[in-house]
Amino acid sequence: MLSTNSVPVTPEAIRTAPKVLLHDHLDGGLRPATVIDLADACGYRDLPTSDVGELGRWFTEAADSGSLVRYLETFAHTCGVMQSTEALVRVAAECAEDLAADGVVYAEVRYAPELFCENGLSLDTIVEAVQEGFRIGAVKAKEAGRTIRIGTLLCAMRQNARSLEIAELAVRHRDSGVVGFDIAGPEAGFPPTRNLDAFEYLRQQNAHFTIHAGEAFGLPSIWEAIQHCGAERLGHGVRIVDDIKVAGDGSVQLGRLASYVRDRRIPLEMCPSSNVQTGAAPSIAEHPIGLLTKLRFRVTVNTDNRLMSNCLPSTEMAALVDAFGYDWADLRWFTINAMKSAFIGFDERLAIINDVIKPGYAALMG
Ligand SMILES: O=c1[nH]cnc2c1ncn2[C@H]1C[C@H](O)[C@@H](CO)O1
Ligand SMILES: [Zn+2]
DSSP states (O other), X not given: OOOTTOOOOOHHHHHHSOEEEEEEEGGGOOOHHHHHHHHHHHTOOOOSOSOHHHHHHHHHHHHOSSOHHHHHHTHHHHHHTOOSHHHHHHHHHHHHHHHHHTTEEEEEEEEOGGGGOTTSOOHHHHHHHHHHHXXXXXXXXXXXXXXXXXXXXXXXXXXXXXXXHHHHHHHHTGGGTEEEEXXXXXXXTOOGGGGHHHHXXXXXXXXXXXXXXXXXXXXXXXXXXXXXXXXXXXEEOGGGGGGEEEOTTSOEEEOHHHHHHHHTTOOEEEOHHHHHHHTSSSOSTTOTHHHHHHTTOOEEEOOBOTTTTTOOHHHHHHHHHHHHOOOHHHHHHHHHXXXXXXXXXXXXXHHHIIIIIHHHHHHHHO
């Protein structure tokens, strides 16, 4: 029951609420002005425009293609300007600052180190530069009165054959901020089972991983990710609705895979705006997140790519409030779901839930 002293659930108030982000790509979250600065500094000449406003709009429009493969083409420009340690440090620092300014208290930010080797940087140097950037950004955020903790996920690209090497890199850096592993890139034609050796290695090492699955391909991809590979979480996972039947009278029947995902509390890293852009969902209002939330799957709300979707964690939540009428209790539920599902240790997760998230929402709920 909400108190009469409850703060109205406005976009501004949502920005102040504590939020947890599990699915955000470093190379999909640059500030447009930074893309232009970095392009100038490194002599990258392929940007479609050097006007900050136009470039921001270009990324959103180009990503708005209805296809994951075309959406992914826009990353050529961000990765193109991230080929030096200076650029990586800057992008990571700004990422931490931007997320903290939006009220994020814990974020897992991911990227594929293999995409930043064009000028000869080693994979280890790349990871160290990004960690340094996150450290600097968190310090700057602290100076601005915001506390943020960032964990890093390393992605291997599905179309390349480097996943074991990247999994080993993640384990090598596990004590300096890398908390897990993922596979990203085109889903159709690149099933997660192509990377079984990497997943086997990670499980042997007691390491954590999530898998992009059920975004541009359906149930077989989700089933393989969970039952063959052992994914702890699903990146997107929207297509799990293909295994749920809603009858005309509103009664709902879950298939075996959907039941398994819900029963095992497998976290769904849902990214509504990104899904509308790639065609995985027709609109925010018709996004499966509404049904999955009603059915109490372990739903979390994420940005995927802040630059390509022109979004922030707070604006994704505000869009859901608009579409589904969610209140503070719902937003707190998404946030606690995400914190419970993070890849950092139990004691740290519990401390953030009890000391930061619950008091933050209590203040808003009155
Ligand atoms: O939503 C996505 N699905 C699959 N791959 C993605 C998505 N968003 C970004 N990526 C890719 C492009 C990036 O270069 C890479 C690593 O962050 O991950
Ligand atoms: Zn993603």
